[in-house]
Amino acid sequence: MIISLMGTFGEANVGDDLLLISTIYGLRAKWPDCFLVIFTGQPRLTRQLLFQENFPLKNVRLVYTGRHGWREPGLPFFKSLSWIPATIFWLKKSDLFLTGPGNQLQNLTRRGRLFFFLSRSLLALLWGTNYAFFGIGYWEVRGWLSRKLLRGLGNRSLFFSTRDLASARELTKLAISPQKIFALADLSFSEEPPIEFSGRVEEPVPxxxxxxxxxxxxxxxxxxxxxxxxxxxxxxxxxxxxxxxxxxxxxxxxxxxxxxxxxxxxxxxxxxxxxxxxxxxxxxxxxxxxxxxxxxxxxxxxxxxxxxxxxxxxxxxxxxxxxxxxxxxxxxxxxxxxxxxxxxxxxxxxxxxxxxxxxxxxxxxxxxxxVRRKQHSLARLHFELTAASLEGSTFPPQILQTEKITD
CATH class of the missing domain: 3.40.50.2000 (Glycogen Phosphorylase B;)
Incomplete structure (x- = not known):
């Protein structure tokens, strides 16, 4: 099985690093032999992160997929689009493409970022690859074209899992089917803590x-x-x-x-x-x-x-x-x-x-x-949801019993 995922990896951002590592461990726990394709704008730095975390690179492929837009600023036109052939090749080979994980869908602070993510899901749709929005956050999407594209891709996805209830509720206002949307938790909570953190011994100087x-x-x-x-x-x-x-x-x-x-x-x-x-x-x-x-x-x-x-x-x-x-x-x-x-x-x-x-x-x-206990149990459901979608089976009861996304 080939699973591909895309996010803002390898950019020296702790939040994105935590999300990538948590997602990889969650997918490997569910499918130990799966082949992972990681679309990234920084393959070298992403590889360094995996080495730093002692993650084996067997059955892992890092694929450059551009940075935040269709074109790369400062590069000639033909060079800035060099990511397209490799991206299409690996999307066609993938059994599932996960957009995210954990990214914020918005075009308020970075106007090119939203289309950057949606365009890869659009390519997956055009080439017949199953795709899902995985552990996504939602802020504000402006512009009728952006909203229409998000609505169309959301309704054609396998599922749309969010990292909080508020994001899920906002997505329903875009006319994305509530049956597609699952309000869960941030993927960084999916890993079991390696130790029971108890803090340091109390000292006079906090x-x-x-x-x-x-x-x-x-x-x-x-x-x-x-x-x-x-x-x-x-x-x-x-x-x-x-x-x-x-x-x-x-x-x-x-x-x-x-x-x-x-x-x-x-x-x-x-x-x-x-x-x-x-x-x-x-x-x-x-x-x-x-x-x-x-x-x-x-x-x-x-x-x-x-x-x-x-x-x-x-x-x-x-x-x-x-x-x-x-x-x-x-x-x-x-x-x-x-x-x-x-x-x-x-x-x-x-x-x-x-x-x-x-x-x-x-x-x-x-x-x-x-809170940690609740968030951990919800975050683990991202992977149960993925498994049920790939297997074509009904969603486990614990997913359907999560908080309702409508008031």
């Missing part, structure tokens, strides 16, 4: 982890970015003074001018003027990242998968919501009291929420254990 990002400039203004940075800096100074906390930054995205490291250096240079500084976390492989997360006593999470890793490692956290996917996750798991919309961020609100978090951290750890 370790506070944090992530940050440059805010999408199509949505947020320069004012929002400056207020975001100012609030973080004031908050970290307050943490250092009141709790004597050590700070540990986790760079989730490390390529391009929008690298998280660049933002951290900018924030750290201002912190040092107040005799406060932050350490920078490094890790290889991803299991080491989870261990370092578990060693934190608390976390300030801006990146989406930082929120999910905090849940997986049972670290009490505040989520800074720059996108609906973060707030949706928090609301669906009864954690919205610990979420702050970026546009409302302030030092006073951060202090108020953190003191609530610190007061309730033991209760919150128990809550996170329950």
């Amino acid at each position: 370790l506070v982890g944090w992530t940050a990002r440059f805010l999408p400039n199509r949505i947020f203004s320069v004012y929002h970015q400056e207020r975001f940075e100012d609030s973080l800096i004031s908050f970290f100074i307050w943490l250092s003074e009141k709790y004597k906390a050590r700070l540990l930054f986790f760079p989730f995205y490390q390529t391009s001018a929008l690298s998280d490291l660049r933002l951290a250096e900018r924030i750290n240079s201002r912190l040092q003027k107040n005799n406060v500084s932050t350490e920078i976390a490094t890790w290889k492989p991803l299991g080491e990242l989870k261990t370092k997360f578990a060693n934190c006593d608390g976390f300030l999470a801006t990146r989406f998968h930082a929120v999910l890793l905090a849940v997986q490692t049972k670290v009490p956290f505040l989520a800074l919501s720059y996108a609906p996917k973060i707030f949706n996750f928090m609301a669906e798991n009864d954690l919205e009291n610990f979420a702050i919309p970026i546009e409302k961020i302030s030092l006073e609100l951060l202090k108020e929420k953190w003191e609530l978090l610190w007061k309730q951290k033991e209760t919150l750890k128990e809550k996170l254990t329950q």
Whole structure:
């Protein structure tokens, strides 16, 4: 059996790396001898990731499929379309093509990204290959052509599994059949934790982890970015003074001018003027990242998968919501009291929420254990759904009994 999958792999983004590794392990657990074709815009970096995770490359083929569009910027026309023959060849040979996993369907922040993903599913449809949307998130799709293409491909797919309930509900508004849509969980929850994360031994000086990002400039203004940075800096100074906390930054995205490291250096240079500084976390492989997360006593999470890793490692956290996917996750798991919309961020609100978090951290750890258990069981259903679709059998009862996607 040949299964092909496509996502934004090999781009030094921790969230995408976690999704790829979790998906590979899930598929191999279900079909140990399956041949995997991984469509990627960065074959070399994707191969490095698989080596880093000690994943055997037997029965794995990495295929270049372009980066975020039909054409590659800066390349001659004939060279920028070189991905087409190999993509069509492997799509024709595949028994199933999984679009995703875990990508966000939107054209609000990157207009070419939506068509980039849909075009590969369109090729699968044209060449008669079964395809499915696998663990997808949904934000906002603008333009009648994009919406029509998504509706047509969604209704012709084997299934459309989402990573949250809100995405599933929004997809029904596009007139995609509710029978095709399954509201499950993020694929990064599908792996069993290699160890039972219990955190480090309590020390007088708490370790506070944090992530940050440059805010999408199509949505947020320069004012929002400056207020975001100012609030973080004031908050970290307050943490250092009141709790004597050590700070540990986790760079989730490390390529391009929008690298998280660049933002951290900018924030750290201002912190040092107040005799406060932050350490920078490094890790290889991803299991080491989870261990370092578990060693934190608390976390300030801006990146989406930082929120999910905090849940997986049972670290009490505040989520800074720059996108609906973060707030949706928090609301669906009864954690919205610990979420702050970026546009409302302030030092006073951060202090108020953190003191609530610190007061309730033991209760919150128990809550996170329950959330992790539920998310893990839902995430595993992505693979049960795939198996049922390939075998042409009815969907298992536990899939049909997941939360209804209509109000």
